[in-house]
Amino acid sequence: MEIIKGGVTAAKGFEAASTAAGIKYQDRTDMALIYSKVPCETAGTFTTNLVKAAPVKWDKQVVDSGKKSQAVIVNSGIANACTGAEGFGYCRETAEAAAEHLSVDAEGVLIGSTGVIGKQLPIDKVKAGIGALAGKKKDSLEKGTEAAKAIMTTDTCEKEIAVTIQAGAKTVTIGGMAKGSGMIHPNMCTMLAFITTDAAITKEALQKALSEDVADTYNMISVDGDTSTNDTALVLANGMAENLTIEYGTKDYEEFKRALHVVNEYLAKKIAGDGEGATALFEAKVIGADTKEQAKVLAKAVVCSNLTKAAIAGHDANWGRILCAMGYSGAEFDPEKVDLFFESKAGKIQIIENGVAVDYSEEEATAILSESEVTAIADIKLGEETAAAWGCDLTHGYIDINADYRS
């Protein structure tokens, strides 16, 4: 496996474009297109929120139908959530406009939306945007980066990655882009991830690889504990690498899944570290667990704790809050067996042993916690399982972004 330059246009046969459609922002791009020269097997995972945005319902229908997809249209101005039948109708109009401009099947057009909730889309601007996107699309890496920028809301940087693997004698590429949480006119955070690959792979294998991996990557990040109505991860596989079709359970499948994991974990961590107002990526690792599930529950409780996140913002080795969060997580463990360490580029330090503080240097701990990527490692000494979760610190910036009046 090799990490290469690029994002959604790194794999063969994928093109992208961005345009400034003026849906919300007046001074930047706010629509993106991903297009494949040939139809793609498609896998998707979607928000578990009972309140689902119209594009989530639309995409789920496309993925569940088993039909191949060939294009993704994203807008970063309006979430199209809580918009009733009218909002769902705009999904159909969007897909039909894309079908016409791109000469693809409307039932194979996927839609991503993020932005203000409860507002209806200006469908004429969306349609004009689709025309512009269709005219500009290209397979260059730069176009992939442009698309990654166009889907940003309060993100401070675009998020993309690509990797290659060997499947038989063929090189298979997987590339992806994602956006994180937040809006300038605040509503609810939305995570969108779009992955493209030229792998030939069955729909079953693609969906299983995505569904299994999402549990260890996107589902292990938290910026503020608020599960969006729009969360979506999609993988499009167009088969243009001409490898022998990857079947579920084979060696090639395992290699594909490992590569997909690298892409998803990278994007997930980028989203967490670029959380609204964040100054640091905060990783919690639980080791020595009985079961993977126990490790995951404990790790996620730590990155979700407001008190812990505020302590990370203050570079404060406030280990009591971490133990406290583990204690209310619902997972069983023995607090009097826990060893806790902090680690970053600046070093590694043990803070507690068997649930009680060791005589550590606060200065050294503060130095370690002052880096932009910080890890807390809890060894619960019960078994061999491990898990990681990713979040960020809680700062004034988060409040500023989200308390702002929607004028």
Added chain:
Amino acid sequence: MEIIKGGVTAAKGFEAASTAAGIKYQDRTDMALIYSKVPCETAGTFTTNLVKAAPVKWDKQVVDSGKKSQAVIVNSGIANACTGAEGFGYCRETAEAAAEHLSVDAEGVLIGSTGVIGKQLPIDKVKAGIGALAGKKKDSLEKGTEAAKAIMTTDTCEKEIAVTIQAGAKTVTIGGMAKGSGMIHPNMCTMLAFITTDAAITKEALQKALSEDVADTYNMISVDGDTSTNDTALVLANGMAENLTIEYGTKDYEEFKRALHVVNEYLAKKIAGDGEGATALFEAKVIGADTKEQAKVLAKAVVCSNLTKAAIAGHDANWGRILCAMGYSGAEFDPEKVDLFFESKAGKIQIIENGVAVDYSEEEATAILSESEVTAIADIKLGEETAAAWGCDLTHGYIDINADYRS
């Protein structure tokens, strides 16, 4: 039922005192005593956190033993959590010192602690403090207020209330004090509530009244979602009202429970509204629910949502976040049936009807949301059950208090 002046010394036979023991603060009182002239039936509820502070373990043992209690010793400097056998030993030493100074049974001394976690108590200062408390205790209302002040950490005001009811021909009084969340040297928020009553009541009835009511009061508040290691609510009943002993299930029991509920709800709301950095008490009411549990889950999800809390700080009628939080709460409902209202002293306004925004005035909504007590009312139109939960807005102040380095 009548609300009267006073707190823990309002009921007959209860005395209180405070003292500056210098456990952490140098410029204020940090120890409190509640004392009853005669031994009391005692009920308690405690944190569900797997990591339990030593005083929680101690009090649970006292309550479970069925023995009567006669004194409560509280310190607001050190939480005595994650302190191992040494910390539990200090609970015993505290109880023994109180027993000696107050001529009571050590097995009937309850202990409350809040403050820094992981640090051992300066037991000599605690013992000296107990001596001072014993010398100063009185049954005046002022002494109750002094005690309520001494248990504060980052609280901005003391929290006390008293009510009377008639039980037969006798007047029964219930008084209480509580502290909310936060520390100046931050660790984890801790909620402590101490209720005294001169009611004659069986231990069974007292414990049932407390346990049932806690589920609707203290367990329905949230400042930051972090369940403390030290949370404790205790009720001491000394029988000095000379009413016929209240048994579980009688009419007097129901009246007692209603009065206890008034005390608990008042203190719970005071804690929520005085959350760290808060500028507003935020209440979420769910009406028209199928079941009480459904209403509670939905209401609590709303007050726990960071995004909603940040919107309240910005006086922003950001209803999408409220619907979003209800959607991920885990409770079933139909988003397309929900009506949502905001209400405060400044008025009441409908924001959505059947899941879609109505044409409301943002100015009017902002005016309503600019008050210091704000309510969101969600009617889910499925049945007759209702529930309320209480929280606060999320502000820079919360970050300032909790990101501070523990120097």
